[in-house]
Amino acid sequence: MGILIGIVCNAVALYVTTLVVPGIAFTGNLLTLFLGGLILGLFNLIVRPIAMFLALPLLIITLGLFYFVMNGLLLWLAAAFLPGYSVNGLVPGIVGALVMTLTNWVLGLFFKKKED
Numbered sequence: 001m002g003i004l005i006g007i008v009c010n011a012v013a014l015y016v017t018t019l020v021v022p023g024i025a026f027t028g029n030l031l032t033l034f035l036g037g038l039i040l041g042l043f044n045l046i047v048r049p050i051a052m053f054l055a056l057p058l059l060i061i062t063l064g065l066f067y068f069v070m071n072g073l074l075l076w077l078a079a080a081f082l083p084g085y086s087v088n089g090l091v092p093g094i095v096g097a098l099v100m101t102l103t104n105w106v107l108g109l110f111f112k113k114k115e116d
Helices: 002-020 030-054 056-061 066-078 090-111
Strands: 024-026 085-087
Touching (some): 002 030, 002 090, 030 056, 056 066, 066 090, 085 090
Antiparallel strands (some): 024 085
């Protein structure tokens, strides 16, 4: 059930990002959006750890600020694999990654498991 919630949260975050960030566009239907959420989840599972490991020296030198640039680059790269989703440049990618992170965080507050 947690994987399905993650896919839905990614799909909602992708849609919110297209509404908030100029330079990011989505053309498609709801099924395409959920497919994009699945692809983004797989992308974050496989590519993100490798990219973060390779960027570790820059992350250390910039005291973590390069993390924002890395997230923007990864969103920009992921858009090439997401059907109907386009990111027009690095700056919309960085802002879009921030919006996606905030959206997923807020949605995570609603779907977080309560500990007894």
